[in-house]
Amino acid sequence: MARVEFRQVRKEFKDDHKGTFTAVAGSDFVIEDKEFVVFVGPSGCGKTTSLRMIAGLEKQTSGDIVIGDRIVNDLHPKDRDIAMVFQDYALYPHMTIRENLSFGLKNLKKPKSYIDEQVRNAASILGLEAMLERKPRELSGGQRQRVAVGRAIVRDPQVFLFDEPLSNLDAKLRVQMRVELGELHKRLGATIVYVTHDQVEAMTLGERIVVMNHGDIQQVASPKELYASPRNMFVAGFIGSPAMNFIDAHIEGTQVKVEGASFTLSDDVLQRLSAYQGKRVILGMRPEHIFGDDVAPNIPQDHMLQARVQVVEHLGSENLVYFHIGSRTVTAKVHPETHAYVGMDKTFVLDMRKAHFFDPETEMAIG
Numbered sequence: 244m245a246r247v248e249f250r251q252v253r254k255e256f257k258d259d260h261k262g263t264f265t266a267v268a269g270s271d272f273v274i275e276d277k278e279f280v281v282f283v284g285p286s287g288c289g290k291t292t293s294l295r296m297i298a299g300l301e302k303q304t305s306g307d308i309v310i311g312d313r314i315v316n317d318l319h320p321k322d323r324d325i326a327m328v329f330q331d332y333a334l335y336p337h338m339t340i341r342e343n344l345s346f347g348l349k350n351l352k353k354p355k356s357y358i359d360e361q362v363r364n365a366a367s368i369l370g371l372e373a374m375l376e377r378k379p380r381e382l383s384g385g386q387r388q389r390v391a392v393g394r395a396i397v398r399d400p401q402v403f404l405f406d407e408p409l410s411n412l413d414a415k416l417r418v419q420m421r422v423e424l425g426e427l428h429k430r431l432g433a434t435i436v437y438v439t440h441d442q443v444e445a446m447t448l449g450e451r452i453v454v455m456n457h458g459d460i461q462q463v464a465s466p467k468e469l470y471a472s473p474r475n476m477f478v479a480g481f482i483g484s485p486a487m488n489f490i491d492a493h494i495e496g497t498q499v500k501v502e503g504a505s506f507t508l509s510d511d512v513l514q515r516l517s518a519y520q521g522k523r524v525i526l527g528m529r530p531e532h533i534f535g536d537d538v539a540p541n542i543p544q545d546h547m548l549q550a551r552v553q554v555v556e557h558l559g560s561e562n563l564v565y566f567h568i569g570s571r572t573v574t575a576k577v578h579p580e581t582h583a584y585v586g587m588d589k590t591f592v593l594d595m596r597k598a599h600f601f602d603p604e605t606e607m608a609i610g
């Protein structure tokens with residue numbers, strides 16, 4: 244059983260000048276056996292520190308870390324039965340690929356026949372058979388990345404830890420490697436913990452995602468749930484591209500009012516918002532749920548508003564149209580045939596069935 248659990252895990256760094264800095268502020272989560280979990284969040288949010296604590300490369304200030312059925316707080320990294328793939332691959336340049344793959348097992352004094360078998364197996368899984376006698380510099384970036392993964396596979400660990408493994412690859416190769424890593428997870432049937440700051444990578448790879456900010460866990464959920472039901476404005480704004488629009492609004496009777504328009508709400512939404520009658524809320528609308536009136540699906544007519552188009556970006560498969568509601572700039576991701584040009588007074592349609600509402604003070608989702 245290769246589950247990983249954090250129980251109130253906290254990490255503080257002592258700083259000569261500023262005193263104590265809290266990088267991880269008391270995390271609780273469980274990663275189930277064979278699960279692919281991604282830690283995601285902006286730079287400095289504590290994701291790498293969390294991963295390094297699982298690996299034992301960093302010791303938590305307080306709390307317990309469990310791998311399998313053992314509390315591993317005092318266990319050396321090499322005794323934790325984990326393998327880590329680093330961002331820079333950390334390959335030995337003077338060794339061949341075969342030697343790079345064998346190195347860790349030789350250090351563990353494994354028999355040669357076992358090492359050969361493990362290297363053969365990893366090379367076959369990763370398509371590296373023809374490259375075993377080459378040096379790392381004779382490989383492409385993607386192939387080097389595979390060798391780094393291969394070094395983890397030969398160890399046959401309980402848990403794989405990946406720290407931004409694709410960040411040194413160009414965009415196209417990153418997409419290809421992302422697909423390969425997803426397939427690898429299915430083949431290996433292993434527990435994988437994966438760190439990235441890229442929400443697209445997180446959404447495509449993770450079975451569940453841990454969203455972090457400033458050392459705090461914001462939400463742990465499946466990609467679908469994060470997109471459909473973000474807990475707060477941070478998660479709502481972080482997941483999805485372009486980001487969710489946040490529009491100042493207030494609730495009056497059966498309507499939500501924004502500057503220049505008001506929309507009738509359904510009974511169940513009104514019920515959710517009952518504590519906010521006559522009060523301010525933040526209306527969250529994803530760009531893909533705002534349409535031009537000329538190319539709109541079947542949405543009730545009173546969910547329209549007029550605004551002047553500020554910018555149009557043509558992306559081929561869709562257009563991004565920017566306009567203002569009050570002081571906020573709003574982005575609509577519309578069908579490329581939508582008629583819109585800068586300066587045009589355009590009618591937009593908002594799919595209020597997809598609307599999110601947040602408390603303006605706490606920034607938490609309402610209902």
Ligand code: ATP
Pocket residue numbers: 256257264265266284285286287288289290291292293440
């Ligand atoms: P990135 O995506 O930039 O790698 P991250 O989410 O992985 O960011 P961490 O590397 O976990 O962030 O760092 C979390 C915070 O802890 C950062 O503010 C960082 O500056 C701080 N930190 C990390 N390691 C140390 C250290 N050894 N000493 C002091 N502060 C540290």
